[in-house]
Amino acid sequence: xxxxxxGAGKVGLCFGLYLQQNHxxxxxxxxxSFQSAQTASMKTGTKSFDNINELVSNSDxxxxxxxxxxxxxxxxxxxxxxxxxxxxxVAHMSGxxxxxxxxxxxxxxxxxxxxxxxxxxxxxxxxxxxLKSCYFGIEGQEQSEILEDILNQTGNPFLKLxxxxxxxxxxxxxxxxxxxxxxxxxxxxxxxxxGIDTEMGLQALMPMIRGTVENIGQLGTEKALTGPIAxxxxxxxxxxxxxxxxxxxxxxxxxxxxxxxxxxxxxxxxLTDDRKIAQLKQILSKF
Ligand SMILES: NC(=O)c1ccc[n+]([C@@H]2O[C@H](COP(=O)([O-])OP(=O)(O)OC[C@H]3O[C@@H](n4cnc5c(N)ncnc54)[C@H](OP(=O)(O)O)[C@@H]3O)[C@@H](O)[C@H]2O)c1
Numbered sequence: 485x486x487x488x489x490x491g492a493g494k495v496g497l498c499f500g501l502y503l504q505q506n507h508x509x510x511x512x513x514x515x516x517s518f519q520s521a522q523t524a525s526m527k528t529g530t531k532s533f534d535n536i537n538e539l540v541s542n543s544d545x546x547x548x549x550x551x552x553x554x555x556x557x558x559x560x561x562x563x564x565x566x567x568x569x570x571x572x573x574v575a576h577m578s579g580x581x582x583x584x585x586x587x588x589x590x591x592x593x594x595x596x597x598x599x600x601x602x603x604x605x606x607x608x609x610x611x612x613x614x615l616k617s618c619y620f621g622i623e624g625q626e627q628s629e630i631l632e633d634i635l636n637q638t639g640n641p642f643l644k645l646x647x648x649x650x651x652x653x654x655x656x657x658x659x660x661x662x663x664x665x666x667x668x669x670x671x672x673x674x675x676x677x678x679g680i681d682t683e684m685g686l687q688a689l690m691p692m693i694r695g696t697v698e699n700i701g702q703l704g705t706e707k708a709l710t711g712p713i714a715x716x717x718x719x720x721x722x723x724x725x726x727x728x729x730x731x732x733x734x735x736x737x738x739x740x741x742x743x744x745x746x747x748x749x750x751x752x753x754x755l756t757d758d759r760k761i762a763q764l765k766q767i768l769s770k771f
Contacts, residue, residue: 485634488543489513490536490558492524495577496549498611499601500528505612506638511543516550527608537565545573545630547599548586552578555585562589569594573630577601579654582647583624590625597624597631598650602643604661621645621653668693670738706753713743714750716760722767732771740771 489496492515500510512531515521525532533539550558555576570593574586579600586596600621605611623645635642675685699708712720728736
């Protein structure tokens, strides 16, 4: 199976390299700028195309790995470039969109699907290595055997989704990955107020973050929860709330909101004392 890419960014390059490692043939790259296509094709030892028609004609399947807003535009360009897409597949790798973004290609005879890696792509080498254990969210037409064949060959596990489930699925991916990054940045900001700079702060926090994530994987969220809310240490939480003063700043409301969320989780397993639960609810309701 020969696979081509439209959109030579991070995901296109990393997934192309990963497919090659798993014995697929990557035809090459077409991108908005020829320079990006050339960079990706050099890194994969494949061809850079300045003509979309040539890429499509030389490929059995196309992954559109542009940014989400450009997927439909790129798909239209692809569909307009050829008479038929029969016996080919066209896929995108967005978590936010369903395969309906590829409707125009489906009308021209292509099998269409979306294949979203539940992974954050920051560094190329690390991302390609991480792909080995990555889960994929898959969604598409009934003839998605092609898709399952690809994942069976790479050995990746997957979650099957319906088109209408994709937005909720993507909320989860954004919250647990992107918001986690923002949350750590929130902690570093508070460290900054006591003179601990970002570099030192991150170095100091990383072992705890890794340990927490491992505990979640091994024990599940309810049992992995530790700390003053899970223990019912009301005075500690009272003291922390006072640090924010009387004014409802953004920093204070994030603390209060996440505290209430943590209390809900603690009540599922760790914290059973009704008096303490009521006190914590009252303390955390300030912001
Ligand atoms: N990044 C992640 O962590 C991640 C994780 C899971 C899924 N995804 C999904 O993967 C897809 C790609 O994301 P990314 O992070 O790789 O984005 P990216 O690094 O910004 O790359 C997007 C590429 O698409 C090219 N492009 C934009 N519009 C185009 C068009 N109309 N025709 C052809 N090429 C076009 C850009 O071209 P030029 O460079 O040529 O200007 C750029 O190289 C998205 O659907 C995203 O939701 C991303």
